[in-house]
Amino acid sequence: MKILTAAQIAEGDRITIERQGITSEELMERAGTLIFKQIHNRLQGAQIPVKIFCGIGNNGGDGLVVARHLVQHGYTVEVYVVNYTDKRSDDFLNNYEKFKETTKDWPQLIKEEDGIPEIDQGDFVIDAIFGIGLNRKIKGWMCKLIERINKSGAFVLAIDMPSGLFPDKISQSDAIVHADYTLSFQNPKLSFFLPDTMDYVGEFQVLDIAIDRQYLAEVKSETFLVGKEQAKILYKPRKPNSHKGDYGNILVAGGSYGKMGSVLLTATAAMHTGTGLCTLYIPESGYTIIQTGLPEAMVITDKNAKILSDFPKNFKADTVCFGPGAGTAEETVHSLENFLKKQKTPMLIDADGLNILSQHKGLQDLLPENSILTPHPGELKRLLGKWKDDIEKLKLAKEFSKKYKVIIVIKGTHTMIINRDEIYINTSGNPGMATAGSGDVLSGVITSLLGQKYDPPVAAVLGVYLHGLCGDIIAADEGFEGLTAGMIAQNMGSAFKALFENQEIA
Numbered sequence: 001m002k003i004l005t006a007a008q009i010a011e012g013d014r015i016t017i018e019r020q021g022i023t024s025e026e027l028m029e030r031a032g033t034l035i036f037k038q039i040h041n042r043l044q045g046a047q048i049p050v051k052i053f054c055g056i057g058n059n060g061g062d063g064l065v066v067a068r069h070l071v072q073h074g075y076t077v078e079v080y081v082v083n084y085t086d087k088r089s090d091d092f093l094n095n096y097e098k099f100k101e102t103t104k105d106w107p108q109l110i111k112e113e114d115g116i117p118e119i120d121q122g123d124f125v126i127d128a129i130f131g132i133g134l135n136r137k138i139k140g141w142m143c144k145l146i147e148r149i150n151k152s153g154a155f156v157l158a159i160d161m162p163s164g165l166f167p168d169k170i171s172q173s174d175a176i177v178h179a180d181y182t183l184s185f186q187n188p189k190l191s192f193f194l195p196d197t198m199d200y201v202g203e204f205q206v207l208d209i210a211i212d213r214q215y216l217a218e219v220k221s222e223t224f225l226v227g228k229e230q231a232k233i234l235y236k237p238r239k240p241n242s243h244k245g246d247y248g249n250i251l252v253a254g255g256s257y258g259k260m261g262s263v264l265l266t267a268t269a270a271m272h273t274g275t276g277l278c279t280l281y282i283p284e285s286g287y288t289i290i291q292t293g294l295p296e297a298m299v300i301t302d303k304n305a306k307i308l309s310d311f312p313k314n315f316k317a318d319t320v321c322f323g324p325g326a327g328t329a330e331e332t333v334h335s336l337e338n339f340l341k342k343q344k345t346p347m348l349i350d351a352d353g354l355n356i357l358s359q360h361k362g363l364q365d366l367l368p369e370n371s372i373l374t375p376h377p378g379e380l381k382r383l384l385g386k387w388k389d390d391i392e393k394l395k396l397a398k399e400f401s402k403k404y405k406v407i408i409v410i411k412g413t414h415t416m417i418i419n420r421d422e423i424y425i426n427t428s429g430n431p432g433m434a435t436a437g438s439g440d441v442l443s444g445v446i447t448s449l450l451g452q453k454y455d456p457p458v459a460a461v462l463g464v465y466l467h468g469l470c471g472d473i474i475a476a477d478e479g480f481e482g483l484t485a486g487m488i489a490q491n492m493g494s495a496f497k498a499l500f501e502n503q504e505i506a
């Protein structure tokens with residue numbers, strides 16, 4: 001699914017009105033009615049005091065549609081117009097009239113701090129102050145209103161987006177509604193997925209308001225959401241007439257004394273992702289650990305007992321994963337440098353491999369084209385330098401991706417895969433995966449797919465999705481706390497199976 005900018009959403013709105021031969025008021029009625037139905041389904045007529053705060057633009061108009069339907073269905077509703085200016089939108093005004101005709105009562109106008117009502121913990125607040133039309137910082141008494149909503153402890157439902165949040169930039173103000181739930185129209189917004197802003201959104205659901213399908217298919221976006229539908233079309237079925245040589249000969253290089261488990265996790269994950277042949281290149285002291293822990297793998301040892309210092313000569317792999325548990329000793333820098341010089345096909349660099357690249361920037365020029373880097377936020381900061389906010393982070397990552405012709409997998413709650421100007425946002429995974437070694441497992445999954453000749457961007461996008469899906473499958477049985485990286489590595493097969501099953505996992 002595409003993530004659209006505010007301007008593209010507004011254009012979709014305009015084209016829909018034109019092509020479907022409807023008025024903008026009818027589109028607003030459609031949008032508001034869908035929100036009402038969601039609320040009605042959940043409240044089932046319960047007499048919870050509902051307080052709706054409407055701005056004076058079209059987000060406020062949506063709020064008035066919802067208010068009218070709630071009143072008509074016997075709910076206890078108080079409607080407040082957040083009257084920061086008298087420049088109201090036409091569709092707001094039409095719905096203002098309609099609301100008045102329904103209730104024979106005007107909504108209450110808030111024009112200053114004194115007009116802000118008390119909000120109780122037991123209230124149900126609907127935030128329809130601003131949507132995608134927010135174009136500057138919220139100031140003055142409206143900040144107090146938002147503060148009161150946030151401090152009330154009431155359940156807050158945001159229409160389209162929490163007021164104060166921009167769809168695709170970061171607000172420099174704290175005046176942002178902290179929603180428990182957001183019902184958004186047609187396409188989710190970028191800010192729903194960024195670490196800086198996602199907490200304001202709460203849980204969210206996207207409602208299909210039947211924006212013109214042709215427009216949605218044709219509109220150009222460089223940002224995409226990856227769910228099961230998008231992931232499963234990337235899968236390449238295994239052929240009956242095939243052998244292990246068809247599924248990649250991969251090399252996993254890393255490990256150091258005390259951190260041998262990381263490469264074991266990586267290689268185990270790679271085997272369970274379908275790799276044909278896997279060899280580990282590790283410091284000598286890890287030999288028994290690896291041969292015992294993963295009998296399916298072959299092992300080549302470095303001459304150094306505790307760290308990598310060299311590279312395996314006369315060995316050719318389809319792809320290489322370098323970095324898990326490797327450390328950043330001078331000898332290991334030399335090892336990575338040799339790998340980078342020898343490896344002509346795309347490879348994956350993770351963990352200390354990335355730290356070495358950050359400390360020795362000259363090595364970045366040696367990265368084979370379309371290699372995949374998988375930093376967590378700390379490693380990314382070392383690689384790119386500091387950023388002001390998540391939008392600048394994405395900009396820096398795109399610049400790096402273009403400069404070095406590589407793919408960057410920014411790991412996190414919503415892992416983002418950056419391929420030049422494109423961003424793929426992952427939707428699978430859960431907080432149980434915030435556990436030691438789950439990143440090492442991801443490296444194994446992606447390296448395995450690279451070895452199986454998936455195009456590098458596909459290997460990254462599909463690998464990240466499957467890794468998260470596997471975490472979701474395990475968490476459904478074991479809970480978040482019970483999930484460990486080793487379980488993800490061992491159970492990757494269940495993620496492949498679930499790709500083609502219809503039921504929701506968690």
Ligand SMILES: NC(=O)C1=CN([C@@H]2O[C@H](COP(=O)(O)OP(=O)(O)OC[C@H]3O[C@@H](n4cnc5c(N)ncnc54)[C@H](OP(=O)(O)O)[C@@H]3O)[C@@H](O)[C@H]2O)[C@@H](O)CC1
Nearest residue numbers: 013028031057058059130131132133134135136137138160
């Ligand atoms: N296709 C769709 O998705 C559909 C979308 N629909 C709905 O429309 C919503 C978008 O409506 P919208 O364009 O009228 O913008 P909205 O968010 O109501 O705010 C605009 C007003 O806010 C003002 N303003 C801005 N920033 C401000 C600030 N900091 N402080 C003070 N004022 C500020 C701005 O004033 P101005 O800049 O003009 O001075 C203007 O008056 C969208 O989110 C969805 O809910 C559905 O109805 C139908 C289908």
Ligand SMILES: Nc1ncnc2c1ncn2[C@@H]1O[C@H](COP(=O)(O)OP(=O)(O)O)[C@@H](O)[C@H]1O
Nearest residue numbers: 376412413429430431433434436437438439440
């Ligand atoms: N809250 C979360 N929701 C979804 N995925 C998560 C969450 N926390 C961590 N993950 C995933 O777990 C992995 C953690 O990687 P990383 O930090 O490198 O771990 P390690 O260094 O221990 O291997 C990443 O793939 C990340 O996306």
Ligand SMILES: [K+]
Nearest residue numbers: 127130161163
């Ligand atoms: K809103």
